[in-house]
Amino acid sequence: xxxxxxxxxxxxxxxxxxxxxxxxxxxxxxxxxxxxxQNFSLWFEGSPAIDAEITSKFKLxxxxxxxxxxxxxxxxxxxxxxLCITLDQFSLNIYRDKPEGYMGSxxxxxxxxxxIGRGFDQQVNPIMRSFFYLPLMHSEHExxxxxxxxxxxxxxxFAAMHxxxxxxxxxxxxxxxxxxxxxxxxxxxxxxQGGVF
Numbered sequence: 001x002x003x004x005x006x007x008x009x010x011x012x013x014x015x016x017x018x019x020x021x022x023x024x025x026x027x028x029x030x031x032x033x034x035x036x037x038q039n040f041s042l043w044f045e046g047s048p049a050i051d052a053e054i055t056s057k058f059k060l061x062x063x064x065x066x067x068x069x070x071x072x073x074x075x076x077x078x079x080x081x082x083l084c085i086t087l088d089q090f091s092l093n094i095y096r097d098k099p100e101g102y103m104g105s106x107x108x109x110x111x112x113x114x115x116i117g118r119g120f121d122q123q124v125n126p127i128m129r130s131f132f133y134l135p136l137m138h139s140e141h142e143x144x145x146x147x148x149x150x151x152x153x154x155x156x157x158f159a160a161m162h163x164x165x166x167x168x169x170x171x172x173x174x175x176x177x178x179x180x181x182x183x184x185x186x187x188x189x190x191x192x193q194g195g196v197f
Contacts, residue, residue, distance in 0.1 A: 021061060022073065025082040028057065029089070029131075033078060036127045046093065054093040061086050062094060066107060074111060077120035081128055084108050084115065088135040097178050108135040109144060116151070137162045140171040165190075165197045172197045 023033060029043075030036035042050060064070055065086045073079035091104025112135045115121065121132040136148035137159060145163040152159040165172060173187035174197050183191065 018070070018073065018079070021070075022079045022082040025058065025061065025085060026078060026128075029085055030128060036125050038127055043089070046096070051093045051096055054090050058086065058090045059094055062090050062104060066104060071111075074114055074118075077115070077123040080111070080115040080118075080120050081124055081131060084112050084135060085131050087111070088138065089131065092138070099179055102138070102175060102179070105135055105138045109139055112136065121151070133159075140166055140175075142166055142170075162197060165195070 026033045026036075029039070031039065061070075065083060070083050070086070073083040087108035088105045091107075092101045095101035095104065112132055115132060121129050124132075130152070133148055133151045136144040136151070139145060139148075145166045149156070149159050149163050162172075169184075169187055169190070171181075173183060173190055173195060175181070176183045176187065
């Protein structure tokens with residue numbers, strides 16, 4: 001018996017399947033696509049329960065996105081946003097305190113630049129917009145940090161703090177243990193004084 005693969009699925013069926021995934025990702029993250037809500041506890045506080053829920057719901061999406069299966073999502077603003085959230089936010093939750101989380105986040109950066117270059121960040125609700133920029137904030141490259149500061153409203157302290165740490169140390173010292181890197185004396189002092197990035 002013939003079992004159709006993804007390659008054998010018709011284009012309309014594949015589009016419908018992907019539209020369902022985009023919608024599920026955005027509704028989970030924002031509560032609604034048309035009327036998004038801020039959910040800081042989900043977004044930034046983190047917990048083992050949230051990590052487990054995201055793993056259960058979206059790990060397969062992360063794996064597919066990392067393989068390039070969702071590159072077609074870059075053709076539309078909300079789908080591109082869902083792709084950035086999947087690679088950046090969901091990777092960091094699923095692989096918390098593991099190198100794979102930061103690698104997943106980094107894989108969103110070139111896709112994010114494409115989406116921003118197409119003006120997609122300006123075509124979504126302002127509540128959603130910053131999630132196009134967060135992969136840059138998570139980057140250890142100074143050029144990405146500079147771009148991030150430019151994209152956020154002037155004076156955004158959180159963007160500035162990330163930027164300043166990368167400019168000063170060339171990376172985020174808070175990742176050294178996870179990434180198997182030796183800390184410099186300056187980084188050890190920064191961490192001893194409560195530095196977290």
